[in-house]
Every structure is written in structure tokens, then in C-alpha cells.
Amino acid sequence: MILTTQSLRKEVSSGEINLVILDDINFSLEEGKSLAITGPSGSGKSTLLGLLAGLDTSTSGDVYLDGVNLNNLNEEERAILRKDKVGFVFQSFELLPSLTALENVMLPSELKSEDDPKQLGEYFLERVGLIDRKNHYPNQLSGGEQQRVAIARAFACSAKILFADEPTGNLDPKNGKLISDLLFEVNSESDNALVIVTHDQELAELCDKKIELKLGKIVD
Numbered sequence: 001m002i003l004t005t006q007s008l009r010k011e012v013s014s015g016e017i018n019l020v021i022l023d024d025i026n027f028s029l030e031e032g033k034s035l036a037i038t039g040p041s042g043s044g045k046s047t048l049l050g051l052l053a054g055l056d057t058s059t060s061g062d063v064y065l066d067g068v069n070l071n072n073l074n075e076e077e078r079a080i081l082r083k084d085k086v087g088f089v090f091q092s093f094e095l096l097p098s099l100t101a102l103e104n105v106m107l108p109s110e111l112k113s114e115d116d117p118k119q120l121g122e123y124f125l126e127r128v129g130l131i132d133r134k135n136h137y138p139n140q141l142s143g144g145e146q147q148r149v150a151i152a153r154a155f156a157c158s159a160k161i162l163f164a165d166e167p168t169g170n171l172d173p174k175n176g177k178l179i180s181d182l183l184f185e186v187n188s189e190s191d192n193a194l195v196i197v198t199h200d201q202e203l204a205e206l207c208d209k210k211i212e213l214k215l216g217k218i219v220d
Contacts, residue, residue, distance in 0.1 A: 001064070002161055002193045003029040003052060008061035010047055010216075021047050022216045025061070029209065031160075034187055034194040036204035039213035045197045046091070046165055048213065052195060053086050053163045054078040066160055083111060087159035087192075091166045093146045095138040101125060101149045102134035108157040117156075124152035127182055129175070143170045151179055155186055161193040162186075168200055180206065 008025035011018045022044045029035050037045050050056040051063055054070045063070045066085055070078060082088075087108075095104050102121050109117030125131045128148040138146055147170045154162055167183065168176035180203050187194045196207065204210050212219040 001028045002031045002033075002066055003035075003195070004062075004064040005052070006062045006064075008048075008051065008063060009059050010044070010051060010056075011059045020216055022051070022058075022213075025218060027209075027211055027218070029193055029195065031193060032187070032191045033209065034184070034196070034207040036207040036210040037195065037197045037213065038199070038201070038204050038210060039219075043213040044216040045213055049163055049165055049195065049197050053088055054082055055088070083108075085160045087154035087157035087162040089147075089150050089154045089162070089164040089167050091169060093138070093143075093150045095146055095149060095153075097138050100135050100137055101130060101141065101145075104138070104149055105153045105156050108153060112158075114158070120156050121152070124155045125149070127155070128152045129178060144172065144175055147171060148175065148179065151182070155182075159192055161195065164194070164196045166198055167196060168198070168203060176200075 005025050005027055008022060010022040011020050025048065037048060039045050051058050054065065058071065065081065068081060073081065102125060105121035105125055106117040109120050122131060122134065125134050128151055130145060130148050133141060133145060141149065151167060168179055171179060183194060184206055196203065198204055
């Protein structure tokens with residue numbers, strides 16, 4: 001299994017009150033498979049995605065990513081694991097404003113010291129339909145274009161697992177279909193797994209597995 005959770009729980013404190021965001025989350029995902037996480041706003045989807053990717057820590061329970069228990073790692077060790085094995089598409093893009101579109105996409109490959117990150121970056125910008133915008137900075141791109149750059153950057157990570165938070169949420173129907181098709185093309189071309197948080201039921205139905213959250217719990 002590339003991903004397994006066991007009795008995962010997340011609480012946050014607000015004054016004297018402990019708010020339970022996620023409770024007793026149990027599931028697993030095989031290598032090369034896709035998973036959709038659905039549910040209404042406030043159900044804990046993005047919180048769960050952050051825990052799965054090692055961006056946050058749980059209150060209790062475990063997350064195993066490629067056989068490694070994330071709870072046994074410190075922040076530096078989790079950062080190394082993310083660099084080596086994880087691609088992430090943030091809902092808020094998280095592009096570096098001082099870098100061009102191409103430089104943003106090249107960054108993960110450069111951090112891994114891979115061969116010819118420029119060629120890889122241009123390849124994925126071409127696949128998301130933005131090669132003609134490669135020298136533009138994020139503030140020169142629309143929200144939808146920034147989303148596509150963020151997705152190209154995640155693909156360029158050559159990660160074992162790709163996490164995407166509402167990857168088509170900022171896109172018009174045409175570009176939304178382009179990106180959803182591309183997500184599953186890349187998933188099928190490699191052994192990387194794909195985990196998507198989405199409100200788009202059509203996108204969710206394309207995944208191998210689907211879990212629905214409601215009030216922090218998985219709905220059967």
C-alpha cells in the first residue's frame with residue numbers, strides 16, 4: 001500500500017473547547033490507484049489531505065506513506081519525505097511570485113538535482129496548455145492559469161503520490177476537463193497514486209476509490 005490511515009484523529013483547541021475536525025479515519029490506497037475525497041464544506045477534507053501529505057500532524061492515530069509512519073518523523077524528516085515522494089496541488093496555488101511559470105515548474109526537479117529540469121518543465125507546461133506563457137510571472141496569469149502551472153509543477157515532481165486540493169475548482173469547464181483528463185493520463189502512465197479532494201462528482205467518479213466525509217467522519 002502506498003497510503004494507509006489507522007484511527008486517524010485531529011483536534012484543535014479553541015479556548016477551553018476541543019474541536020474534533022477528523023475522527024477515526026481508516027482507509028488504504030494501493031500503488032498506482034486513485035482516490036477521491038468528497039463531502040460538504042467544513043467536513044474535514046482539506047485537513048485530511050494535509051495530514052496524508054505530511055503537511056500537518058494528527059492528534060492521534062497513524063498515517064503510513066509508502067510504508068513510513070509520518071508520526072515518527074520530525075518536521076525536517078517529513079519535508080525530506082515530501083521532496084522525495086510527494087507532489088501537491090494547493091487550492092491557493094502557492095506559486096513563488098518572483099519566479100516565472102517555467103521556473104516554478106522546474107523548481108521540484110532542480111531540488112532533486114534531476115537531469116534537464118528545463119526540458120521537463122516545458123514538457124508539462126505544454127501538456128497543461130501554457131507553454132506560450134512560460135516566461136510570465138504569477139501576477140501576470142489568471143487564476144485558472146496559475147492553477148494549471150501549479151498542476152504542471154506537481155507533475156514535474158515525479159512523485160510516488162500526487163495530492164490535489166480541488167484541482168479543477170478555479171477552472172472553466174474546458175480547462176477543467178483538460179486538467180482532469182491529464183491527471184488520470186499521468187496516473188495511468190506511471191505507478192504514482194492520486195488523491196483528490198473535490199466537490200466535482202464527475203471527477204470523483206473517475207477515481208478507483210471514493211470516500212465521503214461528513215462532520216469529520218467517513219460516511220459508509
